Amino acid sequence: MSRAVEESNRRMLRARDAMDRAYTEPLDIPALARIAHVSPAHFIRTFRATFGETPHRYLQRRRVERAMFLLRETDKSVTEVCMTVGFSSLGTFSRTFHAILGESPTAYRKRAVPSVVPNCFGMAYMRPASFPEGGP
Structure with missing residues (x-):
């Protein structure tokens, strides 16, 4: 696994952990994308590629x-x-x-x-x- 992929996975895990902690709150894609340090559209695509489902x-x-x-x-x-x-x-x-x-x-x-x-x-x-x- 390349270093870039590993770093991307870590960022997605940070965002997913934030979702797990605050699952009762409304989903805010821009805030989650900021946690992962990517754009909202890239966040959705990368999250789905990493975990097999969209953030929603x-x-x-x-x-x-x-x-x-x-x-x-x-x-x-x-x-x-x-x-x-x-x-x-x-x-x-x-x-x-x-x-x-x-x-x-x-x-x-x-x-x-x-x-x-x-x-x-x-x-x-x-x-x-x-x-x-x-x-x-």
């Missing part, structure tokens, strides 16, 4: 992962979970959740069983896949 899809998947945990482990309503993980619309949350997992948040909650294994193992096992091509 990555953020949605992270939010759904957190929502899965909250639906399984808390008594919060679906609307409360939606707002807690950073979605501003219940409709968008439900549509995105269904696109990633193939079922509604309510159906997931009914089927899900609270974790009895350490959270890190459960998160790795339960991690949803990225959207298929042509998805939201």
Whole structure:
């Protein structure tokens, strides 16, 4: 791996880490691009080439992962979970959740069983896949 590619990957990891820390906040591509020291358009292209999905899809998947945990482990309503993980619309949350997992948040909650294994193992096992091509 060349030094330039390695440096680019580090920059993308810094931006992805920032997204992981602030996943409940609105996605701000220009701010993330500044963290990676590239233009917004180059950031989107490079992020996708590095991680296999756009920054927007990555953020949605992270939010759904957190929502899965909250639906399984808390008594919060679906609307409360939606707002807690950073979605501003219940409709968008439900549509995105269904696109990633193939079922509604309510159906997931009914089927899900609270974790009895350490959270890190459960998160790795339960991690949803990225959207298929042509998805939201």
